[in-house]
Amino acid sequence: MTVDSPPAPVQLDTPARPRRIPPAVLLIAPSIVFMALLLGWPVIQGVLQAFRGDEGFTLDYITRMVEDPYFWPAVRNTLLLIAVMIPLQFVFAITMALLLRSNPRLNKVHFFVWAIPLALSDLAAGLVWLSIFNDRGYLNSVLTSLGLDSIPWLAYDNPATLFLCVLVAEVWRSTSLVLVIVVSGLQGIPKDYDEAAQVFGATFWQRLRHVTLPLLKPSLQVALILRTILAFQTFAVAQALTGQNFPLVVGETYRWYTALQNPNVAAALALVILVASMLISVFYLRALRDKGQEGTR
Amino acid sequence: MTTTQMKPLAPQPEVDTSPLKRLRRDRALLQAACIVISLFMLVPIYLISLAALSTRESLNDFPLSLLPTNLSFETLGAFLGSTGILGAFGNSLIVGIGTLLISALIGIPAGYALARFAFPAKEPYQLFLLFTRALPIVVLSVPLARLFLTVDLYDTTYAVILLHTALALPTTILISASVFLSVPIDVEEAARVFGCTPAGAFLKVVMPMALPGLAAASIFTFVMSWNEVLGASILTLDHRTLPAQVLTSLADSPLAYRFAGGFALVIPSIIFIAFMRRYLTNMWGSTIR
């Protein structure tokens, strides 16, 4: 019951006049030139900082980074957060998108509401959730007025609730990014496919597994890559909620750069993020490679 | 969801209503699920609005009131009245729209190429785009500011537009590529058969169908630019964008001001999303294809 993956890219060549520069190059060249001109030199400078000491090449900063008491907790927290958060967000986002597609009452209003967290900067989002979770915040206010004891959600000696709070806040803040990509991807999938499968007696799960998800693959791939890379980059929410008690690698980068004024170690930390992000992106690109790319239609 | 299971026909002309009941129950569950999710999304927004419009004293109470009993525009007013807020608002609009236009201009063709053409360097190209986004830009502060000082664009909105475009391009290109992938190639071929030039076919046939995805990409671009603090504050001095002007100051401000600032900043991006949402879902349930 598998439907072939979406329209495969096919060489659309102009048969009239053969050109020397292929059109693809012309189309992507501006972006390459732009990025290289603007970021090329700063990126090289930035990355080199991690290895440039007084007497040329040095690994001192890498050692310094690894020996810092916050480094390994930060690595562990970052990986833990990403490993738990990303699957959760995709389940939520896909569920939400399917709910919308089934055309509930007020679906436009619902969709708008679900996209609103996108508009919030991570600083503001951290502030909102801090007002909810802090010892005298809204959540404990509700608990108290119900006659229950308030709970120190953000106490440093309570790592489980600490993690939970960061997770809830991050899921709230950034699921809408995945949702919007998935919704825009779903727009392109004709309902006929789904209806056809229905006529043939496929259950909901079968249709999801064999029709909808495969057709959504390009969108999901992009959403996964972007969401993961952005997840490595954000720390304002975790910092607002937990201070230094739940360090993340990118938060450490900022701390070393601004508070400790050591751009070298900051650059080393940035490299860790860069390498991790790139490895995961390569993995996603390969694992979710569009099989239709090789095939013909 | 509907069920398609066929029940053996009963001998009597009695109608089996269970599928219908089930359908109704499913619809009700669906509505309920939507409402629960909306509540989860709205409650924090409600709380920030409530806090922004409360008096400073009432924020110190415990337990906090969940109802708007102490409304006041004092903190919001003070926030909106501070030096340079209007100018910063204008700068943010310029930067947001400028970033939107340039990144669309550069990004959409590249996304189209990524979707439609098979070229060998496809994966390296994608990784190249992501590479620039995967490095925390804080470590680029000094070299970036130096670059713009050298070319004499420092402290202008142009500098911020250029930086934000660079930050938004990966998103724009990858999302638009995923959208173009889902536009069937036969539509384009059909348009060509009807006599369109490649560019014409792209503009008149492919673009409208890809609009939802392009709207999504533009939402990300605008919102990213609207909320970006670090780049804007290292590249400008007297021509700040709104977040660079206020977000850093918020971190040290009393709680009431932080809420007021967070609230005031979020309104424009919510309006923008409301506006773009129409393009994003303009094809729901349409059977145009």
Add this chain to the structure above:
Amino acid sequence: MKNTPPQLLQRSVSRRSALLGGIGAALSGPFLASCAGFDTSGASATKGTVGFLSTQFTPVEEKQRYEDVLKKTLNVPVAYNSVDPGVFTSTVQTQSQAGSVRTALLGGLHGDLAPLADSLEDVDQLLNDLSASGYNREILELTKVGGSTSKYVPWMQATYVVAVNKKALQWLPNGVDVNDLTYEDFLKWAQAAKKGAGRPVFGLPAGPKGLHHRFYQGFLLPSFTGGQITTFRNEDAVTAWEYMRDLWDASAPASTNFDAMQEPLARGEVLVAWDHVARLIDAPADNPDEWLMVPSPRGPKGRGYMLIVAGVALPKNGLERDRAEQAIRGLAKPKTQIETLRSNAFFPVVQTELPTDLAGAIALEAAAVKLQQESADARLALPPVGLGAKEGEVSQIFKNCFQEICLNGSAVQSTLDDQAKQLNTILKDLDVPCWAPDPVSPGQKCEVA
């Protein structure tokens, strides 16, 4: 799709593109007209405005109040632009490296300015002209940031005191004078309050932006050991950190989220807290009668206290040099200094009589600051001198000690030994003499004994 007549499709598209085009045209008007952007600091409003970049008074309200002070007291127009210290440092550094300085005046804490010494003009001549102002000798020594010439003019000063909500006085141990606490009394009080209130009500600014490292550097350790660096891991230091562990046990655990204590104090979440005067000022603002401000406690080696100095500096090759110098002279006038105290709770650095009609909260602080500085066994501690960009890392060492000993429950001596090793690694490269309260001997390298 194939069933749709092509004309229909085209018509709908052209309508949409006309609409989009219209919007684009409407938006591009203001876009092009405004060119490089709108002015947000007032710097380009009038020619000859002094662009004043500073790390102080970033909160909206404080900034507005300070702009008023400047307008009222200076005779040159100043555009006051406050940024956070990270942005401040990279802005000044890049501009000076690129040889294109866009500021006229820089203001910051000693620790913000010291790392930028190379980009700052010498101000000895200016300080000489202003010598009648009566700057404190220790402060003048600080302005040299470890070199031989002064790099900034003292701007204002601050210190740290303890804010007390009068509700907490019910648990104050018998016979103890709240204005003359010992560390022992302070701990007993915290423990009694925790018991009496049913929850810990003493707090510490141990959040990510909190200044608790200054408590260890300038208050706890000098009071227990008489030093800051040299005595970092001796027996007295072990006693001090064991004390700290007990104090933490009696303090609110939510302290690890507190950046400025005035908020938890105003909320009533915490009743007694030590912090920077400017970060306590809002707590008693509305009801000063319910509050006390008292000097920090004293220990076996005296009443250690730290002085925080902010300075104004001239960037090398800065804009509007004459007017910037004029602004500095204006800032040094007693009137400006007093106005700054009234509006933003930073104390004068020049010799002047404090007025008697200060607002409630500031009057409370002024009294506590005076008591603290003039107490018989006062032991002055300075923020690290001459460390430049390494200051943040040195402060981090003290925060690490807190993290390890109080939060993670590590053994005190071994933690201090580990951190002392790191501290010495940083100090070894710097090769600077010690600063108060450690014995200051020029030419001798500061290190942990």
